[in-house]
Amino acid sequence: MTAPSQVDYHDVLQVWREADTIPEIEHAWLFDHLMPIFGDPSGPAYEGWTLLSALAAQTRRLRLGLLVTSNRFRPPAMLAKIAATVDIVSGGRLDFGIGVGSRPSHPLARHEYEAHGLPFHDTAHAVGSLAEACTVIRRLWTEAEPFDFHGTYVQLTGAFGNPKPVQGPHPPILIGGRSAATLRVAAEHADLWNIPGGDIDDVVRRSALLDRYCTEIGRDPASITRSIHLQVSYDQPSITRDAIGEAIDAGFRHIVLGLPAPYPADVTRWVTDELIITSAYYDSPI
Template sequence: MTSFGLMTAPQQVSYADVARVWREADGIPEIEHAWLFDHLMPIGGDPGGPVLEGWTLLSALAAQTERLRLGLLVTSNRFRPPAMLAKIAATVDVVSGGRLDFGIGAGSRPDVPMARREYEAHGLPFHDSAHAVGALAEACAVIRRLWTDDEPFEFDGEYVRLKGAYCNPKPVGRPSFVLGGRSAATLRVVARHADVWNYPGDDLEDALGRSALLDRFCAEIGRDPASIARSLVLPVFYDRPQVTRDAIAAAEDAGFRHLVLALPAPYPDGVARWVADEILPG
């Protein structure tokens, strides 16, 4: 069974517009989850336009909804120390009553100038890809322990070092780990830590090849590849709904069962109901 969600990238839009879409979607059972992205400056449209910080906004939306699973697709592990991120995410899960899906990835690729600029602008280091992927693996391990260990612990990794690490309160539920990325190195981290793998884009042919590679990495560590759900983000075209309907059918045929429909701004009135009626199968 395929689960469907919406993505509202919080750039070039107002808080009121995003909240309106999420509140509407919360009352539509066919829409099971909703997502924001994690950028500190716009990656599309006016480079100086507004962007709302993802985790702060997610907490506000968690307080205004009751049913939707919710998360960031995906959090940049480059932005926040992992123990701090674990605390932030646990707080959002508590606010939501246990509805968080924890999306995380290595962070922006170095060849995306609009994303790269946000690091220097915020005084954040931008390490190479090997560092980013290694740090992601350690972050996943640390965050899971912070959410499950009953006693403080130490962690002495290559990228993460903690002393007396502890998280209280812990998440209400068990947030799924939704890992995003496509490189072979990242897929090895996905194989070990993810409940859901999100392919960053809608290139189905490439996604299938990466999915097969993920299957191989799972087999190497003795994990059932079927235990990791496969996820795609598909663009919505308000004037050409059949394009999205066709993309959904192709993704389902290819075995992708976690589908996120990205809504372009501005959001029309009643857009969530329109998606359910005009885009979703059945």
């Protein structure tokens, strides 16, 4: 994962092009923020879906996505159109990541809404609108006829999506988040669930809670791939290798490695050699 902030576009492009040639690296990710949430507050921050489309056009193999799209930034029908376009540009390589958006407790993240004239609703609104967005987006990707949708948060009349995504029945849906309310949405809608790394015991508890919510609605918990984001340490790679091992032991087989900028020379080859191939847990691409 290359956070598209405090970094030059061409540096991100070079990393993705290099990763595209390394089969041990399966997927690549951006994040979705409109302003910096770390470092120089006046530094650059690229719009995620625009950049993702550009990178999709200049790679051939990597699966790709945003970890994760803020459902607060774009109306869901518009987002469905954007995502379908990227899936087509990429030749069917999109993993559609989405979440409620930034935590209210993060002042830098909240500021980006105010700076762009976007509403920042309470948690109940954010979670409820996420569930409706997932329903609407899937229908726009899959239904052949226009439809109306009258939800609590989303209102559509004559909604229709064309062209459809390349992937059938639709691109995999990855829902990111750790709150109980978000996990309930993931149990209903997600093909993959992602959580930021950290306290592995908490990660395990959240995964078990997702299992419980799946069981309550009659869904097989194993049908949701467990994904985790781990920050890479260039100076102490053993720390990252240990974190990878803990995550895999906890049932997380979809590992996203966050690369801090500036990127060292040949960083993707370094990641492959130091963190993937040398790991005792390595048996397939991550």
